[in-house]
Amino acid sequence: MTAPTQGPASGPPPTHEPASARESAPARGPASAPPPAHEPAPAREPAPAQESAPVREPAAAGPARRRAVAGRLRYVLVVGGLLVALGAAVVGSLALGSVRVPPGDVLAALTGRAAPSPYRTIVLDVRLPRVLLGAVVGAGLAVVGAVLQALVRNRLADPFLLGISSGASTGAVLVLVLGVGGGLTTTLALPAGALAGSLLALALVYGLARRGGAMTGPRLVLAGVAVSYILSALTTLLLVTAGRPEHFQEALYWSLGGLGSARWDTLALPAAVLLLGTGVLLALARPLDLLLTGDEGATALGLDTGRFRAAVFVLASLVTAVMVAASGAVGFVGLMAPHAARLAVGAPHRRLLPVAALGGAVALVAADLGARTLAAPQDIPVGVLTALTGGPLFLWLMRRRPEGAAL
Amino acid sequence: MTGPSATGLSIEGLGHADRLRGAHLTARPGETVGLIGPNGSGKTTLLRCVYGTLPATSGRILLDGTDLARLAPRDRARRVATVPQDPDPDPDLTVRELVALGRSPHKRFWEGDTAEDLARADAALDRVGLGGLADRLCPTLSGGERRRALVARALVQGPELLVLDEPTNHLDIRHQLDVLALVRTLGTTSLLALHDLNLAAAFCDRIYVLEAGRVVTGGTPAEVLTPALISAVYGVDAEVAPHPRTGVPTVLYLPSPVPGQKTSTM
16 A cells, blocks of 8 residues: 555646645534635636645645544454454354353364263254354345345345345245155255245346346335235245145244254355355445445446446345345344444445444344243244344434434 | 646537437537536436436547547546436445545456545545545535535546536535536536526536527527527526626526516517
8 A cells, every 4th residue: 555645646636725724624614614715706717727736745644544544443343343242152152052061161162172072062063053054144144235235225125125035935835835855845945945936036026127227226126025025925825725734834934034954064055155245245345335326426437337236136136045045034134234334334345244244143143042042942033033133223223323314 | 747638528419319319519628618408408418428327329429539438337437527416325425435436437346445545535525625524424414515525526536528417406606606616627628517597607618508409509608698599498588798897798587577478589
């Protein structure tokens, strides 16, 4: 990084007031801050550029650099705090449950230094995959939520707004009703059906939103919500006409979400998709930021908004589909985590996405700990807990927003 | 290195659907050129074709001899900047972050903002008189401040041509004068749509008049702003007199005898 002590290396060096004038500006307040004095009337004379284009004084870089350092420090602190919280949530989740495992044994099992014991099996084979799946799904939903909120320029967007979870439910219920897969139903056929249903929903929404023009935010929302309703109705129709009450139980699992089916061999796909998807979306941070300022401005700044939105919608939907296939539609994490992350580090996606991901992971791991232990031995669907805790938190955040700011 | 390089703009037979039917105009390097005309005459459509959010269905837009339609969006954005009429920017974006996005056409999409980008943003904010507000969140700005922040974003784009659609909309008279005076100090070729004929006369080197998707006339404000033209295009009776102190043509409107009806001079 080069020090901003000189004019930029290429292009027009912007002229500016001396540093001293800049320093005093905040004192003037917004309403009265006058721009440089000028005489509008004799504007007929061409007035190309300002007479003097002073080289940026070294002193002027001081405040900007200090602010940059302060911003980075804040970001590092937030990420560090979340990592600590995630570690605590993971260790807590491994230790607590129907059988209490002393924290020392948890760490011994994790580091591989424990002799084979019942604790080791519980920690490594039962709880760890579930905890990791919670972290992966929480992070994935949070990243997708943040991205979709930028894509449709609406803070109420979440991963399930655009029909993906409805498609997953339809696919899963279809597998149940048709009895495909036999004994494999719950372990493989159901997630596969959910994934297929999600992809079908994705294709439907894509086709509808893209048809006859560029994919704008409102078109995407309308297509997503319409497909969502149609697929939900279809799911209910399937359940009712099949007349098998036990299917309702399974369907409830898909619509509320749960991590109970986590196993080592079903963890790899969501984890890989999370890493890959988040990596790509992080690389797209700048165009995502451009969308935050509106399509017209983003286009004028060189972004093909229609194509970009379509591509990111597909990517975000694929990530969602894989997460939902693994855990059902866990609500609120994808809505809440991005909001909280924005409050902590602001809207630019380069900072927002990692913080949202960590926040989502912490939230879902902690919520699943509650789901396992609060009504033990009964598993509460984790989506119930995320909604119960996330709802009030959302309202609190909403009340904290600055006056006049939209959601 | 001196100020922004300036290049000539030439629009030839520009058309878009039935809203723009073969518009011609030119702007010499560094010139401030105004577009006036009644609502629905095609001003915004023309401007959107120029900054690239609408495809032209006929005609060409040449900037220094290059057909803008042949440029990739990003290449075009390096040469043409605009102050759009977008909804408010994201509430969690600071003013500096908003302005620094103007560097996007000069960067690969995965690149973040460097210290140099942020310094440019700060310098541009200083130039539009918002130096003290760089760390504020966008929604806390007033309408005039937001417009100037968007001008700053266009500035860091380093354009040859600046396109402004109604840059004085919703601003009080002080800020209207400020924004237009600012545009004139930039040294870029500027093309702006204006409703206020007196502001157009005071700040534009030349004015083109659009009516029903066609350019009906163009020239210096004194040549264009005549009672006959105002009557023909707007259906309004007006006197035009030189400003007592600046000599700029100044339009004085006569209210219609019956509100809402065109006068007999039509």
